[in-house]
Amino acid sequence: MRWIWIDKFTDFQSGVRATAIKNISLAEEHLHDHFPAYPVMPASLIIEGMAQTAGILVGEARDFAEKVILAKVKKARFEREVRPGEQLKYDAAIEQVTEEAAMTTGKVSADGEPLAEIDIVFSHIDNNLSGLTFPKENFVFTEDFKSLLRTYNVSTAKA
Template identity: 35%
Template sequence: MSNESVHDIQQIMAMLPHRYPFLLVDRVLEIESGVRIKAYKNITFNEPFFQGHFPGRPIMPGVLIMEALAQAGGLFVIKTLDLAKDDKLFLFTGIESAKFRRPVVPGDQLVLEAQVVRHKLNIWKMQGRASVDGETAAEGVFSAAIVDKGDK
C-alpha cells in the first residue's frame, strides 16, 4: 500500500467527472492506498451557493460538505483501485450519522478526511470528517458504489 502525496486540481479533474460549480475538492494532500485520504476545499465568497444560502450571512450548505467528503472518498477509491474516470462512476448510496458541528464560511479551508470502514465488492463505506482549523465542521459515515458509466 503506497502513501502518495499532493494531487493538484488538474490531476483531480483527470480522476473525477465533476466540474464547476460542483467540483468540491481543490487539492489532495495525502492518500494512503486502501486506508485513508486527506484533501481540502478552499471556500471563497464566489461560490455560487452563497447567493442564496444565506444572503447577508453566507454559510456552506451541509449537504455540500457531505458531497465534498464523498468526492474525496471517490478520489481515494479511484486511486486505490487505479480506475479510469471514463469507465466508472462513484455514486452515493447512503449517509449515516451525519452531524454538523460548525458553520463553514467564506475564507475557510475545509479539510476533508475519509477512511475506510468496510469494502465489499463494488460497495465502499467510509467515515468522513470535514474540519476548519482543526475544529470539526461536519462528520458522518457514507457509502457509495462503483458502477459502469452505462449502468442506470
C-alpha cells in the same frame, strides 16, 4: 469543469485514507443566495466534498475500474456553520471495500476545529444487487477527470 468541491489533496494513502482541503470563498456564487447578507457554506455541499474525497479514494483502490456512486449517507453530523474565509479539511478513511460496495468514515475540520462526521456507503454500480446494466464507459472517472487527479498527485497510472 465538472462539479468539484475539493481544491486539492494534501495526503493520499492508496486504499487506506485521503485528506483534501477546500477553501470557502465569497466569490462562490452559491453563497450569495445562501443566505443573502449571511453567507453560510451549505452542509449538503460539505457532504458532497466528503463524498468526492472518499469516492476518489475508493475509486483509486480499484484502479478506477469501478463506477463508484454515492449510495447512502450513513451519518452526517455538524457542529456549527461555516463562513467564507474558512478552510475545510476532509479526512476520509476506507472501512471496507468489497466487489459490490465500499464504506468510508470521515471527519471534517474547519480552520482546525472539528466540524463534522460524515460516513458514506458507495456502490460499485456494475456489481449492484438489482442486476441493472450501465454503459461500458466509466462515466464517473473519465479521462479528463483522471488528468485532473494527476495534478493532485493521485496516481492514476494503472487505470
